[in-house]
Amino acid sequence: MKPIPFEYFAPTSTEEALEHLANLGYNGKVLAGGQSLIPAMNFRMARPGALVDLNGIPELAYIKPTADGGLAIGTMTRDSKVEHSPEVAQRFPLLLEVMPNIAHPQIRNRGTFGGSIAHADPAGQLPAISIVLNANLKVLKKGGERWVKAEEFFLGPFMTVLEPEEMLAEVVLPGLPPHTGSSYQQVSRQKGGYSLAAVASVVTLDTAGKCTSARMVMISVGDVPILSEAATRILVGQKPTPEAIAEVAEIAASKEIDPGTDIHATAEYRRHLVRVLVRRSLSTAFERAAK
Amino acid sequence: MAGRVFGQSIPRNEDPYLLTGQAKFIDDIELPGMLHAAFYRSDYAHARIKKIDVSEARKLPGVIAVYTAEDFGEFVRPGPLQVPPPTAIKGSIFHARPLMPIAKDKVRYSGEPLAVIIAENRYIAEDAMDYIVAELEPLPAVTDLEKALEPGAPLVHEDLESNLAALVKQERGNYEEAAAKADVVIKKKIYVDRGAGAAMENRGLVVNWDDRAREMTIWATTQAPIPLRNSIATRLGLFEEQVRVITPFIGGGFGPKIMTSQPDDVLLPIIAMWLKRPIKWIEDRRENFLATTSERDQIHYAEIALTRDGIILGVKDVFYHNTGAYDPYGMTVPLNTQTHTVSCYEVPNFYTEIRMVFTNEYVVTPVRGAGRPEGVFVMERLLDYAAQELGMDPAEIRRRNLLRKERFPYPTGIIGQDFVEGVLDSGDYPETLRRVMEVIEYEKFRKEIQPQLRAQGKHKGIGIVCFTEGTAVGPYEGARVTVGANGKVTVATGISTQGQGHFTVFAQIAAEQLGVDVKDVNVITGDTGHFHWGAGTFASRGMGVAGTAVYNAAVKVRQKALQFGARFLGVSEDEVELCDGKVCVKGDPSRSMPLGEIALKANPTRGTIEPGVEPGLEATAYFGPPYGATGAGAVAMIVDVDPETMAVNIEKFAIVHDCGTVVNPLLLEGQVMGGVHMGIGNAFYEKIKYDENGQLLTASLMDYLIPQATDMPKEMIVEHLETPSPLNPLGMKGVGEAGAIPTPACFMQALEDALYEYRLQIDETPLNPSRLWELVQQAPKK
Known part of the structure; x- marks a missing residue:
C-alpha cells in the first residue's frame, strides 16, 4: 500500500496552482485534504502522475456571509471549520446536522468542503448537500472562470464536469427564505461510516402553511446524488400531509433511485430505507419550517 | 487471596512507554543496509501456474532480487504442521496439507505468494509488481462447504479423493436413544461465521544474518517466539542457538500471530543469508486480510432433545468447518467447538461430528475464542428455540440445565485441543447466571420496564446466555526469576506479549513473593535470547501456565533468599523473614540485609562454595497442567432496535465472569471488555466475505468493519466470581477470550426479544441491518 512515483507541486497562490494544472493536463490532480485521494493512491487505485497541493494557499479557505443571507465557502475550508462555524449554524442548520456524519473528527480536521464535492463520491454527503441547497460552484482555470450549478456538476461516481486544468474554487450557497425547514437522515453501519442510504430535505412554507419549495436529495442509492422530482411535483402548492409525504416516499423509493447490492x-x-428516510426527513423538515 | 500487590488493581508497568510513544515496535527497527520485501500475490483463488516472468521486474532500479518458487529449489516444500492431529480420538481422519511458503505449480487461495521482491525500499518493491507477468490458468474455486464435499467438486488438493480435510466423531451417552424418548426434538441448520484477528498492528518480520558470527537475529510480531525460532533453525539447518527471535512491543495478537512457517518466516531468513543484508517486511492491511490467517464459516446441523419441562436429554451437532486451502494448525478450532458446545450444561447424551473442509480461501487458525463462540452460539440458540417452543423464559431454561457445582471435577467425555479428555475443574455456573440476572435487573426489565416500553412503541429486548472457556492448556511454560545486585528483580518467560499486561501481572506475582515493589520487577517476554523453552501465548494460557511458572520460580528464589540471608546474617532460617526488599531477623529489623547484597554475596568470584549450591538469587521453574482450567460466565444485554431501519444500539451489557483467582482486577476488566468488543464485532459488524470465485471482498477496513467506541454498550457492568482452580497453586483460570464467546448468541436472543411482534428465529451470525431486515421480512408475525 504505497503509491506509485509521482511529482509533487506545492503552490502558494491560486494563480500558481492553476498554472501547474494547465501545464500538467491529464497528468495532474488537485490535492485538497487528501482524506480520499491519498488512500486511493496507496491502494494504487488512483495513479496520478503529479499532485498540485492546495494546502499552502490560505486564500482558498474562508466562510463569508453573502448579501442574500447565504454563504460563500472557500474550497479549502476544513470540514471541521464548517461544522463549528456560527454563520453556518445560523444560516444553514442543515449543514450543522450533516457535518458530524462525515467520517470522524480527525478526518474532518483535514478534509475540505470543496475537496469532498469535487471528489464526487456517490456515498459522500457534501455533493448531495450542494445540490439540495442549490449551490453555485465557482470553477477556475488559468485565465478563466465559470460557474456551474451543483445539479449539473456531477456526472457519475467520482466524475464531475471539471476539466483536468480546472479546479473548484468556491461554493456559494444562496440564502434560504423564511419558513424554511431542513432535515438530514442517514443510516450507516457505524457512526462516521458510509451511509447505506441518506436523505436531505429543504422545504419552505408560505404563511398559509402551503409548500412553496421542496428539495429532497437521496445519497448512496445511485451513481450520483439524486434530486427527487416527485418531492417538488407532489408537495409544492399543497399543504404537506402525511399522505402526500408517503406518496413522495413511495415514488422516490420505487422509481427515482437505482440502488445496488x-x-x-x-x-x-x-429502497426500504429510502422509503423510511424520505418520510422522516420531509416530516421533520416541514415541522421545522412551520415553527 | 489478594495480597500486598497480588490481586490489586495496579496500573500497568508498560503504559508509560506505550502512552508516550517511547515503545519500540517492529517498524521502528532500522538496521544499516536494510532491504525491504514485498510479496507478489495471486489474484486468482485457484489456478494452475503456467509461467511467471520476473525478468523485467529484476531490471527496475532499486530492485535487488526477485524470487519465484523455482529459485528456492528443494527449500520450498510444505510444512511443517504446527499443530498435530488429534490421534487420541479413535477413528478420526486427518489429511495433513501444511502450508506452502510460495505457490509452486498451483495456486490455492487468492493472495498466495507467487514471487518475493527485495528492494531498497517498499515503494520500489511494490513498483516492481507492475513488471511481473504471471500466466495462470484459472480453475473453478471451492468456497461452499457443503458443495465442496459433493462428488465431482473441484479439488483443492488433487491428490486427495475429496475436499474432506478431517472427520472427527465424538459421543458421550447415546443421543439417538435419548431423542427417541424426548417430548420435544428441535432441529436447525445454524450458520456461524467468525472473522479476522484484525490486530491494530499488522504482522512484520525483520531478519538480520551476521555472516561472520553465523548468527541470525529475527524481530517478529509473533505470539510463539520459541516455535518460530525452532522452525526457522530447523529449515535453515542451523542450531537453535544460532537463531534468536525477539518480539518488540506488539499491537495486538488475537490468535493469527501464533502461526509459524508462513511465507514470510520461511523465505525471508534464507534470502537474508543469501544477500547478507538485513531484510524488513511490514505487512500492510490488505495483505493482512488476504494472507494472515483468520477464522471463517461453520455450518451446523444441530438438534436438541428435551422433556416438556425443558430438561435437556441430548444434543447432536454435525458441522462443516472451513479450514481454508491448507490445515497447518491441525484441528484446534473445530475441536474447541466440539468441547464448548454443551460444556456448561448437564447434557447426558451428546454426539458431535466435525467435517473439516478444504476451500480456496486462506488458512483458518484460531482467533480469540477459537471455535468456542461457534459451539456456544449453536447451543445457546438451540436453548432459545426450545424456550420458544416450550413457552419458557430463556433464563429459566438455562437455570434448569446448568451443571451444579457439586459435579466438579466433571469429566466431559470429549477430547479437546490438548488431546486429553476435557475435565471441568471448578466453578459455580448457576451463581454466575443468578448474579448476572441480578445486576441487569432481569426480572424488573421483563415484568415492569419492557411492558411499558412496548406500550410506547419501543423495541427494546433483553438477552441472557451462559458459557465456559477452556483455558490455560498445556503443554507447559517456564520462567526464570533473578534478583540483581541492584536489589531489583528480572522475570524472563518464553511466552510473548501483545498487549495483555504481562509486564505488570507477572511482576505482581514475583513482587508478592519477594517483597519488592511491582515497578522494581522487570519482565522479559518473547526473547529466545533470554528464555528459550515454551510454546507461546494462546488459549488464554499466559496467566494460568506461564504465570504459575513465574510463581513457582519466585517461590524458589524467596526460599533461596531466606536461606542465604539467614546464613549471611548468622542466624537460622526460621529466624528470618522478607521485609521491604530485605531479609530481616524476625523481631529485630535492625539486623537485615538487602536482597541486592544477598544476590551479590551469593555469586562469589573467589573462594569456594558449598556442594550443591547454585549461584545467585535465581531460579527457573516450569509448569504444565494435566488439563486446562475452565473459566465460565453469564452475560446479559439490553438492545434497542429501530424496527424500520434495523439500526441496533446496545444499551446495557452485563457480564459475571469466573476466571478463578483474580491477579489484577483493572487489567481483567480490560480483557473482558476487549473480548466483548470482539464478540459484538462477530455479531453485527465483522465478516470476511469471499465471493464464489474465491475473491476476497473484504480486504480493507472500509469493507471489514470493526466495532467502534460508538458501537459499544452505553453501559457496561463487569463483575467477577472467584472459584479458584485446583489445577494450579494460585487458582487461576484464563480470561483472554471470555467476552468474545457468549456475545453473538446473546445479541441474537436480545434482537428476537426486541422484535417481539415477529416469530423470529435467528440462525446465523454475524448479521447486519440489511440482513436483519430481510429475516424480519421473512418471519411470520406472531
Missing part, C-alpha cells in the same frame, strides 16, 4: 446491504433494503 454490495457486502453491506441489498438493493431492496436500500
Whole structure:
C-alpha cells in the first residue's frame, strides 16, 4: 500500500496552482485534504502522475456571509471549520446536522468542503448537500472562470464536469427564505461510516402553511446524488400531509433511485430505507419550517 | 487471596512507554543496509501456474532480487504442521496439507505468494509488481462447504479423493436413544461465521544474518517466539542457538500471530543469508486480510432433545468447518467447538461430528475464542428455540440445565485441543447466571420496564446466555526469576506479549513473593535470547501456565533468599523473614540485609562454595497442567432496535465472569471488555466475505468493519466470581477470550426479544441491518 512515483507541486497562490494544472493536463490532480485521494493512491487505485497541493494557499479557505443571507465557502475550508462555524449554524442548520456524519473528527480536521464535492463520491454527503441547497460552484482555470450549478456538476461516481486544468474554487450557497425547514437522515453501519442510504430535505412554507419549495436529495442509492422530482411535483402548492409525504416516499423509493447490492446491504433494503428516510426527513423538515 | 500487590488493581508497568510513544515496535527497527520485501500475490483463488516472468521486474532500479518458487529449489516444500492431529480420538481422519511458503505449480487461495521482491525500499518493491507477468490458468474455486464435499467438486488438493480435510466423531451417552424418548426434538441448520484477528498492528518480520558470527537475529510480531525460532533453525539447518527471535512491543495478537512457517518466516531468513543484508517486511492491511490467517464459516446441523419441562436429554451437532486451502494448525478450532458446545450444561447424551473442509480461501487458525463462540452460539440458540417452543423464559431454561457445582471435577467425555479428555475443574455456573440476572435487573426489565416500553412503541429486548472457556492448556511454560545486585528483580518467560499486561501481572506475582515493589520487577517476554523453552501465548494460557511458572520460580528464589540471608546474617532460617526488599531477623529489623547484597554475596568470584549450591538469587521453574482450567460466565444485554431501519444500539451489557483467582482486577476488566468488543464485532459488524470465485471482498477496513467506541454498550457492568482452580497453586483460570464467546448468541436472543411482534428465529451470525431486515421480512408475525 504505497503509491506509485509521482511529482509533487506545492503552490502558494491560486494563480500558481492553476498554472501547474494547465501545464500538467491529464497528468495532474488537485490535492485538497487528501482524506480520499491519498488512500486511493496507496491502494494504487488512483495513479496520478503529479499532485498540485492546495494546502499552502490560505486564500482558498474562508466562510463569508453573502448579501442574500447565504454563504460563500472557500474550497479549502476544513470540514471541521464548517461544522463549528456560527454563520453556518445560523444560516444553514442543515449543514450543522450533516457535518458530524462525515467520517470522524480527525478526518474532518483535514478534509475540505470543496475537496469532498469535487471528489464526487456517490456515498459522500457534501455533493448531495450542494445540490439540495442549490449551490453555485465557482470553477477556475488559468485565465478563466465559470460557474456551474451543483445539479449539473456531477456526472457519475467520482466524475464531475471539471476539466483536468480546472479546479473548484468556491461554493456559494444562496440564502434560504423564511419558513424554511431542513432535515438530514442517514443510516450507516457505524457512526462516521458510509451511509447505506441518506436523505436531505429543504422545504419552505408560505404563511398559509402551503409548500412553496421542496428539495429532497437521496445519497448512496445511485451513481450520483439524486434530486427527487416527485418531492417538488407532489408537495409544492399543497399543504404537506402525511399522505402526500408517503406518496413522495413511495415514488422516490420505487422509481427515482437505482440502488445496488454490495457486502453491506441489498438493493431492496436500500429502497426500504429510502422509503423510511424520505418520510422522516420531509416530516421533520416541514415541522421545522412551520415553527 | 489478594495480597500486598497480588490481586490489586495496579496500573500497568508498560503504559508509560506505550502512552508516550517511547515503545519500540517492529517498524521502528532500522538496521544499516536494510532491504525491504514485498510479496507478489495471486489474484486468482485457484489456478494452475503456467509461467511467471520476473525478468523485467529484476531490471527496475532499486530492485535487488526477485524470487519465484523455482529459485528456492528443494527449500520450498510444505510444512511443517504446527499443530498435530488429534490421534487420541479413535477413528478420526486427518489429511495433513501444511502450508506452502510460495505457490509452486498451483495456486490455492487468492493472495498466495507467487514471487518475493527485495528492494531498497517498499515503494520500489511494490513498483516492481507492475513488471511481473504471471500466466495462470484459472480453475473453478471451492468456497461452499457443503458443495465442496459433493462428488465431482473441484479439488483443492488433487491428490486427495475429496475436499474432506478431517472427520472427527465424538459421543458421550447415546443421543439417538435419548431423542427417541424426548417430548420435544428441535432441529436447525445454524450458520456461524467468525472473522479476522484484525490486530491494530499488522504482522512484520525483520531478519538480520551476521555472516561472520553465523548468527541470525529475527524481530517478529509473533505470539510463539520459541516455535518460530525452532522452525526457522530447523529449515535453515542451523542450531537453535544460532537463531534468536525477539518480539518488540506488539499491537495486538488475537490468535493469527501464533502461526509459524508462513511465507514470510520461511523465505525471508534464507534470502537474508543469501544477500547478507538485513531484510524488513511490514505487512500492510490488505495483505493482512488476504494472507494472515483468520477464522471463517461453520455450518451446523444441530438438534436438541428435551422433556416438556425443558430438561435437556441430548444434543447432536454435525458441522462443516472451513479450514481454508491448507490445515497447518491441525484441528484446534473445530475441536474447541466440539468441547464448548454443551460444556456448561448437564447434557447426558451428546454426539458431535466435525467435517473439516478444504476451500480456496486462506488458512483458518484460531482467533480469540477459537471455535468456542461457534459451539456456544449453536447451543445457546438451540436453548432459545426450545424456550420458544416450550413457552419458557430463556433464563429459566438455562437455570434448569446448568451443571451444579457439586459435579466438579466433571469429566466431559470429549477430547479437546490438548488431546486429553476435557475435565471441568471448578466453578459455580448457576451463581454466575443468578448474579448476572441480578445486576441487569432481569426480572424488573421483563415484568415492569419492557411492558411499558412496548406500550410506547419501543423495541427494546433483553438477552441472557451462559458459557465456559477452556483455558490455560498445556503443554507447559517456564520462567526464570533473578534478583540483581541492584536489589531489583528480572522475570524472563518464553511466552510473548501483545498487549495483555504481562509486564505488570507477572511482576505482581514475583513482587508478592519477594517483597519488592511491582515497578522494581522487570519482565522479559518473547526473547529466545533470554528464555528459550515454551510454546507461546494462546488459549488464554499466559496467566494460568506461564504465570504459575513465574510463581513457582519466585517461590524458589524467596526460599533461596531466606536461606542465604539467614546464613549471611548468622542466624537460622526460621529466624528470618522478607521485609521491604530485605531479609530481616524476625523481631529485630535492625539486623537485615538487602536482597541486592544477598544476590551479590551469593555469586562469589573467589573462594569456594558449598556442594550443591547454585549461584545467585535465581531460579527457573516450569509448569504444565494435566488439563486446562475452565473459566465460565453469564452475560446479559439490553438492545434497542429501530424496527424500520434495523439500526441496533446496545444499551446495557452485563457480564459475571469466573476466571478463578483474580491477579489484577483493572487489567481483567480490560480483557473482558476487549473480548466483548470482539464478540459484538462477530455479531453485527465483522465478516470476511469471499465471493464464489474465491475473491476476497473484504480486504480493507472500509469493507471489514470493526466495532467502534460508538458501537459499544452505553453501559457496561463487569463483575467477577472467584472459584479458584485446583489445577494450579494460585487458582487461576484464563480470561483472554471470555467476552468474545457468549456475545453473538446473546445479541441474537436480545434482537428476537426486541422484535417481539415477529416469530423470529435467528440462525446465523454475524448479521447486519440489511440482513436483519430481510429475516424480519421473512418471519411470520406472531
